[in-house]
Amino acid sequence: MEKRAVSVNEQRIRKITSLYYSRPEIQKIIFEFSKNREICPRYFEGFGKRPDTFEYPGDIFELVKKGATSFHCSEEFWKDPLKIQTGMNEKQLNELRCGWDFLIDIDSKYIDYSKIMAIEILKVLKFHGVKNVGIKFSGSKGFHLIIPWKAFPKEINGVKTSDKFPEWPRILIKYLIEQTKNKLIEKISELERPNKYIKDYSAPKEVVPDLVLVSPRHLFRMPYSLHEKTSLASVVLKPEEIETFDMKNANPIKLSEKNILSFFPNSKEEEASELLIQALDWYKETNKDEKREERVFSQIKLTNLSDAHFPPCIKNILKGLSDGKKRALFVLINLFRSIGMDKDELEKRIYEWNKKNEVPLREGYIQSQILWSYRNKIIMPPNCKEFYLGIGVCEPNAFCKLIKNPTNYIIRKNLKENKK
Numbered sequence: 001m002e003k004r005a006v007s008v009n010e011q012r013i014r015k016i017t018s019l020y021y022s023r024p025e026i027q028k029i030i031f032e033f034s035k036n037r038e039i040c041p042r043y044f045e046g047f048g049k050r051p052d053t054f055e056y057p058g059d060i061f062e063l064v065k066k067g068a069t070s071f072h073c074s075e076e077f078w079k080d081p082l083k084i085q086t087g088m089n090e091k092q093l094n095e096l097r098c099g100w101d102f103l104i105d106i107d108s109k110y111i112d113y114s115k116i117m118a119i120e121i122l123k124v125l126k127f128h129g130v131k132n133v134g135i136k137f138s139g140s141k142g143f144h145l146i147i148p149w150k151a152f153p154k155e156i157n158g159v160k161t162s163d164k165f166p167e168w169p170r171i172l173i174k175y176l177i178e179q180t181k182n183k184l185i186e187k188i189s190e191l192e193r194p195n196k197y198i199k200d201y202s203a204p205k206e207v208v209p210d211l212v213l214v215s216p217r218h219l220f221r222m223p224y225s226l227h228e229k230t231s232l233a234s235v236v237l238k239p240e241e242i243e244t245f246d247m248k249n250a251n252p253i254k255l256s257e258k259n260i261l262s263f264f265p266n267s268k269e270e271e272a273s274e275l276l277i278q279a280l281d282w283y284k285e286t287n288k289d290e291k292r293e294e295r296v297f298s299q300i301k302l303t304n305l306s307d308a309h310f311p312p313c314i315k316n317i318l319k320g321l322s323d324g325k326k327r328a329l330f331v332l333i334n335l336f337r338s339i340g341m342d343k344d345e346l347e348k349r350i351y352e353w354n355k356k357n358e359v360p361l362r363e364g365y366i367q368s369q370i371l372w373s374y375r376n377k378i379i380m381p382p383n384c385k386e387f388y389l390g391i392g393v394c395e396p397n398a399f400c401k402l403i404k405n406p407t408n409y410i411i412r413k414n415l416k417e418n419k420k
Contacts, residue, residue, distance in 0.1 A: 070139075071222045093216065128278060157373060317391075
């Protein structure tokens with residue numbers, strides 16, 4: 001059997017893989033990042049089997065001894081990554097997926113251009129309240145930026161964020177491209193690279209740094225994994241280190257233990273809520289022709305409104321809950337808006353209700369849900385029965401038999417009282 005030709009790059013990286021990956025601190029940082037993710041080793045000639053996971057830090061070096069040169073992982077978190085199967089439909093993947101990190105993959109032919117884009121993106125993120133962002137060198141001429149799952153709201157307007165991969169991350173990427181493109185061209189045009197770039201806002205694609213759009217089960221190079229073509233490590237950086245970063249700083253042989261950092265920033269709960277909501281609003285505005293699926297409701301203004309007009313399910317919700325609080329919040333916001341309650345009164349009622357809950361929802365979560373609702377048209381709360389049975393508040397009375405939605409209940413009760 002004829003032997004495969006070994007390139008100079010392959011010879012170079014194979015000389016350092018065993019030495020580099022044998023280091024306990026490298027195994028630990030890669031293993032810690034891999035938890036609940038699908039991982040896949042790469043051998044110089046191609047990727048290994050997937051899905052796969054690490055059970056112990058030592059598994060990394062065992063794969064290296066079998067020829068692995070780098071390690072890649074999913075942006076998505078899974079209940080059990082080993083249950084993923086090729087050909088699964090969206091529903092099956094959603095049932096397995098428990099979250100996702102938002103990864104910004106900057107790809108460019110020039111490291112200087114990638115630096116500019118990374119810095120401009122960080123400015124946009126900071127403007128939207130996202131101050132904690134993980135940054136790492138890609139191993140070649142780009143950077144990876146990460147906003148952890150922790151920073152995103154887990155639901156928006158009743159929609160589970162975990163189910164919106166890759167749709168919402170793609171919208172976020174497109175939004176960031178739109179927000180940075182003009183500044184990117186200005187900054188790159190200032191570099192002394194004649195005939196490479198001109199300030200006309202239509203620079204050629206081969207020069208403009210690109211943001212890679214994600215896809216289902218998208219993999220990216222793990223922090224501190226090696227790169228086959230450059231033999232450099234995908235090292236983690238601090239924001240202030242981007243501008244002065246030199247690719248020599250990613251030499252795996254010279255990497256000291258004290259310089260090994262976590263790729264996960266110390267994010268605050270839901271600090272990326274405004275960013276996501278703004279991106280979704282922008283996308284909706286730029287795609288107005290897309291069909292709306294919401295049940296749009298024409299707001300009415302009820303007079304002499306009383307809590308006595310509320311159906312039993314709403315009265316039970318307003319007493320405070322131990323479970324189903326996020327679904328209940330979705331109901332209350334849309335119900336109060338659909339009956340014409342003023343925004344100040346709505347917020348007051350929502351926060352008063354939240355104090356009665358066994359474990360109150362975070363105020364940041366409530367603020368993001370109210371903000372999202374008021375940026376969109378009014379929709380009715382869910383229809384009766386199953387939804388309210390699910391959170392244990394459905395106790396129908398005789399009047400409930402005449403209606404299908406809590407909003408209709410209140411309207412008919414109110415009209416009946418006003419006639420009297």
